[in-house]
Amino acid sequence: MTGREDLMLGFRLAVGGGRGSIVRLVLSAAGIGLAVAILLTGASAGTIKENRDQRTFDSYVQSEPLPGVAPLFYDATTTDFRGQAIALLHLRPTGPNSPIPPGVDRLPAPGEVFLSPKLDELVTSDTSGLLRPRLPGKPAGLIAAETTLNPNDLIAYVGTDTLQNGIKIYGFGAEPGYDDVLENGIMMLLLVGLVVLLTPVFIFIGTTSRLGGSTRDRRLAALRLAGSSIRQLRRITAAESLVGAAAGLVVGAALFLLFRGAVTNFQVLRFGLYPKDLTPPWPLVVLIVLVVPALAVLTAWFAQRHTIVEPLGVVRETAPPKRRLWWRLLPILAGIALVVPDFGMASEVGRTAPIAGSVLLMLGIPALLPWLLERVVSRVKGGSPSFQLAIRRLQSDSGTPSRVVAGVCVVLAGAIGLQSLIAGQAVHQGDYRDTMAGRMIVHAEGPTAEQAVAAARAVPGAADFQAMRSMYFDQSGALVSFGVADCATIEASTGATDCHDGDVFAKAPSFHKGQSVTLTDMAKRTQSWTVPATPRTLDLKPSGLAVYLGVHVLATPAAMAGVDLAAASVSVSLRDGTANPDFVELVRNSVAPFGWQASVTAYNQKRITDEVQMFGDMRSILLGGALFVLLLAGVSLLVLAQEQVRERRRALGALSATGVPVRVILRSLLWQNGIPLLLGIVIATATGIGIAAVGKRMFWSALYIDWAAVGVLAVATIAVVLLVTASTWPFVRSAAKAESLRTE
Incomplete structure (x- = not known):
């Protein structure tokens, strides 16, 4: 067959190989689609910052006199309505060419107000009649959408002819005269959180390509019997993986567009996004479209690197890799070098160095964990039969489970650090103004x-x-x-x-x-x-x-x-x-x-509760996201566990035939999955506390460790291990039968 025919055969096997192929394709498309949606959202980070910076620039005022421009008297006040802040911008022109604020085509006349879209909705929906008297004028129009900093901002431009003590301004559009420490802190949390999300996503893309590996191997053996070469099998495998990746790209784009259309409904603290903010640059879109299928194909090939496919069956070769420590320490040492010195927040280096250092510390976890797990299990001796079976398995192959566990640990480290930072800010906000309650x-x-x-x-x-x-x-x-x-x-x-x-x-x-x-x-x-x-x-x-x-x-x-x-x-x-x-x-x-x-x-107490509640909402969103990504990692671990059961089918059958009870084999799988995770939890907790300490130094006055969140995440991780292990029990019982010893 030609290369084109090989690819077409791979496509047909992916979509026409029976119910199993369809199920495998659906699972792969769903998993890769979710990963692609997250990648497209992450790729929009630059556009989000650029658009927010532009809206911030447009809203700031120029106080330097400009020739030929009649100044505008400007005074900003704030009122609250049931916990929602409303900005009232009082404007009095001194001439026909006085500057006009963004979002309107004229200045409001005395007794008129222009309302932002969300404020207009709030006024319309208020049945108590308490909000309308708050507006010092008659609504005369709307401020154009997507000109306010956030879509849910409540703003009113108020026309007046009595303002005397306001600021004289000569235009709109200037750099802010201060550095918003809280916004810098939120941006740090978002950047670190993006890394937390993306690391397990790439691992998940890789593991989805291994779905149905045993069925694929049997098909490949049949193709070898029919005369296909090893090179042809690689092309067929690539085509099968490309079908799932292509379907995942379509699903991911659809999920991203659905989230993009509803993004205005999501707001954390006072930060919100418009749909146009979630617009990834086309080079990054092209990169995602190319990288995701390439990663799926390379992972499928990588999974077969120790597999010998012959006409009469499939044989797997395993040899423990020799791991070196020096290069695994490089990201950790680089991260420490960036986070330990205090560069100060006045410079760009001072703002970016701790963020980059925190990211490097988290990326050091996947690099260090395989080596550390190998050293730990190599020194463990004795224990129950199930424990010894698990240790022996980890001694022969500690890299595969540690790679999946590393993704979980990155999530844990980032979530622990971010939860502690947000919890510390919530405590600070809770103390503020308590005496005036x-x-x-x-x-x-x-x-x-x-x-x-x-x-x-x-x-x-x-x-x-x-x-x-x-x-x-x-x-x-x-x-x-x-x-x-x-x-x-x-x-x-x-x-x-x-x-x-x-x-x-x-x-x-x-x-x-x-x-x-x-x-x-x-x-x-x-x-x-x-x-x-x-x-x-x-x-x-x-x-x-x-x-x-x-x-x-x-x-x-x-x-x-x-x-x-x-x-x-x-x-x-x-x-x-x-x-x-x-x-x-x-x-x-x-x-x-x-x-x-x-x-x-x-x-009043309600206002204090609202301020704390905003940070509480952010903590809940972050915790929910971390648990969701843990679920992704659990699916990856499930795929890995099923692959291991398939690979060890004859070994499990031999253990059962020699008198080892099935319950001992099941407990050994629990130890085999749990030991890497327990080690990873310790490393992740230490890294997360380090990230919290860095963020405390940058933005908050006291280090606060959210031990409740640490406990929830640790328990959730242990629960994932238990569920994954329990889900493999039917396959283990099937493998631990005498029939598994037969050679086809």
Whole structure:
């Protein structure tokens, strides 16, 4: 036969070889398709970052004056509606050519608002009627889709003609003036997580090509009997593998397109994607299309490297490879060299080196585990008969099980490290603002400040008021916050007792009696004030209004004689005295008519729970992904176990014929699968803790090991081993019969 005829025969055998061939093709297509979908998603990482960077660039403002451009007054405030943050961008143009924000073709007129698509959906779906009064204007249009940073962002452009103290901007489109540490941290988690996912994927692609290996060997032996050469058998094997790989490519592309269309429904923390973000570059698509079939073919050939196919049967040759240690240590040493030095987060090297080092540490696991397993089992002696059988098998071939186990260990190491990082951040978020739980702060400034505060105080159920005016002064080049409040508020915010109107409180050594201080209010107006009395020591309570405002000096109203407080900002703290679940929404609605001049910050328990819940959701997603990939690795291990039973069919039959009970053989398989995994769990846990330590140094203040996640992943891994071993028991019982000793 010609080469073309060999390939066509391989195609026909793959799709027309009976029910077994169809089942094998379906399983291969499903497995490779899932792997291809993950690869296409991973290949889109560059496009995701590029598109997000572009949207970030488009949304930032230019504050440098531009010739011929009338500035736009711009002020950003935030309101919350039932735990969802809504950004209100107040805009006042000063001329016909004032800059226009992205997503709209004109500026909103006074009394108009443009809504992002998700905010418009939220307003439409709100049946309580509490959200609509929050918007300071009539909806006049939508912000264009895919111009907001995330698809679920809730943004409103608000037109106003009263804004005076906003930022003057001359255009949109500028580099951010700060480095988002949290976003850098999330990007690190995503990159490391991508490696965690892809490593077992490649292993899984390889193992799917071994499905039905025994049937393939019998067919190849029949073809040899019919006169086919070894070269022809290799072409036929390649064609069979290519059929499964091609079907897997089609299935993977379909799965990727389905996920791409629904990606806007997935959001972790405040990060979300548009469908166009999941667009892998065509060179990477071509690479995937070429690599996946090539990997399937090479794996099928590699599986037959020790197989001699003759007309009367199939014989397998096995020889333990001689493993060397030096090259296996290279990725681990390189990873340590990148993660141990502290390059700092200011440079690109400082941001990428720990990520690259963490990836190298994880890639060192598949390289080191076969050598380590070989050394461990070579020194083990004694034990029960089943244990000795397993050890002897591992001594003769430790490479095959360790390769599959290595994929599981990479998943474990990455998942443990990422889970610990996210758990540490969740703990940090849970502690933040705990002391302010249940309290709301109304902040107002400008000529309507008193009216805004009065409106908030008039909300039914409002109680436990603490009110304070704020100014600041310059002390040795540093701005110091200055507060004015009555004695009730001061005693509630500090440890002071016996407060009298006319007292002054200060963090020593701020100043002394008779000292002159220049105070500045929110209108940038300066006034001179003389300290009328010897300041008392200021001892702030963690739950008081003063600590929220960060004041260093507190004075009672009588101590401010001669100072006009009309332009000072006002902050009022209050609580819900009625247990109304919508109390905070009523407070926000009460100050909504004052627009940018008033805002509400809620430190209620629900908000804290929501913040922790966001990180909890991310942990759940990561844990679910890790368990899913463990399932893939379990399928790989199942294929391996079945192949081993097939290869050892005569040996198992001989053991049974010499009097070895079948239950001993079954237990030996459990040890044979479990010993590499137990060793891998130890290595993966140590590597995962190392990754968590690196991430802690980069982004978080304390190392937190999520031992609960470690336990869940370890138990899941052990469960996979038990299930895989149990699934092979019928094949073992069939092999452990006298018929297995017959030679065909």
